[in-house]
Amino acid sequence: MDESARLMTVLRPVRAGNAFEETVERLLQAIKLGVVPPGHKLPPERELAVQLGISRVTLREAIRALSEAGYLDVRRGRYGGAFVTYVPPTPDAGDLRQAVNKMGTAELSDALTFRLAVECGAAQVLASAGLPDDKRDVLTRRLAELNQAGLDDYRRLDTAFHLSIAELTGSTLLATTCADARSRVSDLLNAIPMLQVNLDHAAVQHRAIVDAILAGDPEAARRAVAEHLEGTAALLRGFLS
16 A cells, blocks of 8 residues: 555545535644655645545645644745645653643543554454455565654654555545544654653564464454554553553
8 A cells, every 4th residue: 555545545535514624634634644744745736636526726725724834835836835844743741641631531532442443443354355465565564664663753654554454455434434543643642752662562563463464363463453552542541640
C-alpha cells in the first residue's frame, strides 16, 4: 500500500452540508497522521477537489485556513503548492494531560475502545485472507521501516504500520475506520514521552502481530494487537496518574 493509496483513504469525499469544515478535518487528518509528512506538499488542487468531491473554491478556503493556523505553507509559481509545515511537538507528559483534559476521560475511554475493536478486527481479517507475496512484502517492509525509524519519525512510521494492516485487507471502509480511530488519539500518542524500554517492547509486539498475520492465525493476530494496544492504554494511564 503506497502513500497515494493511503491518501485516498484519508481524503475521502465530504458531505455538502459541511463542506468547508469537513475539508479542514480531512486535511488535518492527513497532516497529523503523517500521511503527508512535514516538508511534503499536498496533491494539486484539481486532484484534491475531485477526490474530496468539493469545489476548488471550498478547497482553497480550507487550505488558506490551515495556512493561517500554521499547518501549511502555500507557495506560488511553477514549483509551488501547499507544503506541510506541521511538525508533531516534542513528547511531553504535561501536553498529554492537557490533551486528555480537552477530550475528557469518557471520550478518551470511548476512543481507546473504538481503536481496539477496529484494529483487532482488521488484523483478524487480514490473517484470515491468505496474503499473496506482494502484500506480505508490504507488511514486512512497513515493520522494517518502523524498526529503523529515529525518534523524529517514529510516530509517523508507527501510524503507517498500523494503518497498513487495515489497508491490506482491501476494504476501503475498514481502512477509513482505522484511520479515523487512529486520528482520535493521535495527539495523545504524539504526547507520550518516548522511553527506549517501551519502544523495545513495542517492537517485540509489532513483530508478534506480523508473525501471526503471516502465519494465517486470526486469533493470535487479535491477541497480539490487543496486547499491544492495551499496553499503550496502560502507558497513557501511567503518565496521567
